[in-house]
Amino acid sequence: MKPSEAPLQVMSHAVIGFPSLEENLGAINGLVAAGVNLIELQVPFTDPVADGPTLVNACYQGLANGGSVRATLALAREVSARHPQTTFILMSYLNPLYQYGLETLFRDAADAGIKGLIIPDWLVEQVEPCLPLLDELELAPILMVAPNIGDVRLKRICQASRRLLYVVARLGVTGHQTLWNQEFDQYLRRIRQHCTLPLAVGFGVRNAEDLRALNGKVEVAAVCSRYIEWQACGGGDYAASRIRELMVDADLISPIR
Amino acid sequence: MIRSQQGLFGKFGGRFVPEILLPTLLELEETFMTLREDGAFWQEYLTLTQQFSGRPTPLTPCHRLSGQIGGARIWLKREDLNHSGAHKINNVLGQGLLVQRMGKKRVIAETGAGQHGLATAIMAARLGLRATIYMGADDIERQYSNVFWMRQLGADVVPVSTGARTLKEAMDEALRDWAANSENTHYVLGTACGPAPFPELVTYFQSVIGQELRAQARAAFGHDPDAIVACVGGGSNAMGVFAPYIDCTEVKLIGVEAGGHSLEAGEHSVRLKAGIAHAGIAQGFKTLFLQNADGQLGHTHSIAAGLDYVGVSPIIAHLSQSGRLTADSATDEEVLAAFRRLLQTEGIIPALESSHALAGGFRHAARMNPDQNLVINLSGRGDKDIFNVARAFPQPEWTAFLRRELERQPESTSPAGESSHEAV
Structure with a gap:
């Protein structure tokens, strides 16, 4: 499949309870106003093994401020009602959802207006048995692939993923720079051979050059750690303005509001 | 296997x-x-x-200690004698x-x-x-x-x-x-x-401990031990000594966890006792984790850093729930008492981790008969614990020595201790 003609969409992030439960709502409103159409709502976790220092610290702060699965679902209900055009995706490590009860979680998340799930430690073998229920609820498991994946497994993951495929741009954890070189293009071509879903690229998308490099190659770019860094240093309004600036600089949206 | x-x-x-x-x-x-x-x-x-680590490690009888306690004959599997000390x-x-x-x-x-x-x-x-x-x-x-x-x-x-x-x-x-x-x-x-x-x-590599023990026990007292005791942090020394005995149901297997200060949340590392830890998925595997109702992993405490862990081997969790393994725990205080007792009765300096197995082992031995044999896996030696033990059993001469030693140390340009690869 060829990439779509529509401009690159930006996906951004909220860690529930970071910097506080009260501020989450305003920050999300700011992101929507800035033109972000896809937002991950991350359940904070004590042991986020796929995340780098920025998101690890946000998780700890989020937990200290009451971030939880229930708080995430409550926020999802509120923001999805307020912003029906925006796609909200629940991002969590497996254990908080497992303790909540996976099937109950699927139903409650769908009911709260969540459209997709990103769960880094939930492998395709464990996702597949849940697909009938997830499809029925129109709740999309958004699975991840990494550059070191073999073709057989890639195909299997592409078949189980729904709505988007999350393309981990490089080996490692979130929050560091990535190079968009020929090797990366080859990786994308390999994925497109097996995948008809739109591709969301994450891990190391940090500035306008990154977005320009990805525009026309993939459909979605996840700017998450960078956004949380801005939020940590200047608050939600500042972070939203920086995200908007990024999108304008990358010619993804027009500068006039 | x-x-x-x-x-x-x-x-x-x-x-x-x-x-x-x-x-x-x-x-x-x-x-x-x-x-x-x-x-x-x-x-x-x-x-x-x-060739490199001095195996096989000995099986040492503890005559004075066994006499004092008055129950089973106590033996130590001496993993403390490995190169590196554990x-x-x-x-x-x-x-x-x-x-x-x-x-x-x-x-x-x-x-x-x-x-x-x-x-x-x-x-x-x-x-x-x-x-x-x-x-x-x-x-x-x-x-x-x-x-x-x-x-x-x-x-x-x-x-x-x-x-x-x-x-x-x-x-x-x-x-x-x-x-x-x-x-x-x-x-x-x-x-x-x-x-x-x-x-x-x-477990495969550590099972060398139990394999040696099987042969040594038969040579020393003619049959398998009646009970084997090991401390359980993650569970590698316990699995090592237990592995060859899993199907020998007449051998009692006892795992001793870190009871810490108390069973209050955050004050211990007890995962096997019913109702404290719950099945969860983290750090790449499913086991009993100390966690809250939202699935957030809890804090732990033990005087022994090597037992201060929130989860436990999935094999141990399974053996415990199926009834094959008996779970016990020892508090920091009991551990220090057992540490001192072995040191002064048998002339062996145990690690604080292994002293949990001693505390649990002594308790079980006391309830057994003198014709029975109990083996404690002494997983490591206590040299590394010199500062912790010095704090628990203060010696004014030691503190005075540390002061003098500090003055003798050359000035270091890097901050105290950290990132100093070139320290002499």
Whole structure:
């Protein structure tokens, strides 16, 4: 499949309870106003093994401020009602959802207006048995692939993923720079051979050059750690303005509001 | 031999990791599964442990102690006499052979008490590999002598300052490093935890302890022991000594966890006692984790950094729930009393981790008959605990010596202790 003609969409992030439960709502409103159409709502976790220092610290702060699965679902209900055009995706490590009860979680998340799930430690073998229920609820498991994946497994993951495929741009954890070189293009071509879903690229998308490099190659770019860094240093309004600036600089949206 | 059902032990174990780690775990699993069917590989491993680590370790009778306690005859399986001072080196030497076969040039490890980090640094020095050791910042303070030696051996010791700054966080950080560097790096996981195949693989190498014990016990008293006692942090020394006895149901297997200050949340590391820990999925595997209702992992405490861990081997969780293993615990106070008792009665300096097995073992021995035999796996020696023990049993002369020694140390340009590879 060829990439779509529509401009690159930006996906951004909220860690529930970071910097506080009260501020989450305003920050999300700011992101929507800035033109972000896809937002991950991350359940904070004590042991986020796929995340780098920025998101690890946000998780700890989020937990200290009451971030939880229930708080995430409550926020999802509120923001999805307020912003029906925006796609909200629940991002969590497996254990908080497992303790909540996976099937109950699927139903409650769908009911709260969540459209997709990103769960880094939930492998395709464990996702597949849940697909009938997830499809029925129109709740999309958004699975991840990494550059070191073999073709057989890639195909299997592409078949189980729904709505988007999350393309981990490089080996490692979130929050560091990535190079968009020929090797990366080859990786994308390999994925497109097996995948008809739109591709969301994450891990190391940090500035306008990154977005320009990805525009026309993939459909979605996840700017998450960078956004949380801005939020940590200047608050939600500042972070939203920086995200908007990024999108304008990358010619993804027009500068006039 | 311990065999999983596709990585599972009952309902525990498995592999729950970011996709990025899967290829390297599968490569490791394939290498391990092939080699363990090869008798020559086990022989190569045994020879290495004999030539490098002083195996077989002795089975030592404790005559005075047994007389004092008045119950079963007490024997110690002397893993403290391994090179590096603990059973940890068994697993590390075995994984070193795997690293050589996989052709990787760098190893990483998590460590709590520092014994596994030290063993990994030793193996890396011997095989000419680069080593990075992740250790909780609080554990570094508790076990500084091991940190000192790891750095002398050329390893990079990275303090982990997130969360509770202990073993759990060190393991998270090692997994992050591995996600970035798995192509040239092997993660030498130190205990029978983590994603498959680690619990099975670590148990395989550590089972050398139990295999030796079987032969030694028969030679010493003509049959299998009536009971075997081991401390349980992650569970590698316990699995090592228990593994060959799993199907010998007449041998009682007792695992002693860290009772810490009390059973209040955050004050202990007791996971096997009913109703305290719950089945959960984290750090790549499913086991009993201390956690809250939202699935957030809890804080733990033990006087012994090596037992201060939030989860437990999935094999131990399974054996405990199926009734094969009897779970017990010892408080910090009981541990110090047992430490002192062994030291002064038998002239052996145990690690604080292993002193948990002593505390539990002494209790069980007292309820047994003099014609019965109880073996305690003495997993490590206590040299590393000199500062902790000095605090528990103060000696004014020691404190005065430390002051004098501080004045004798050369001025260092780097901040106290950290990142000083060139320290003399």
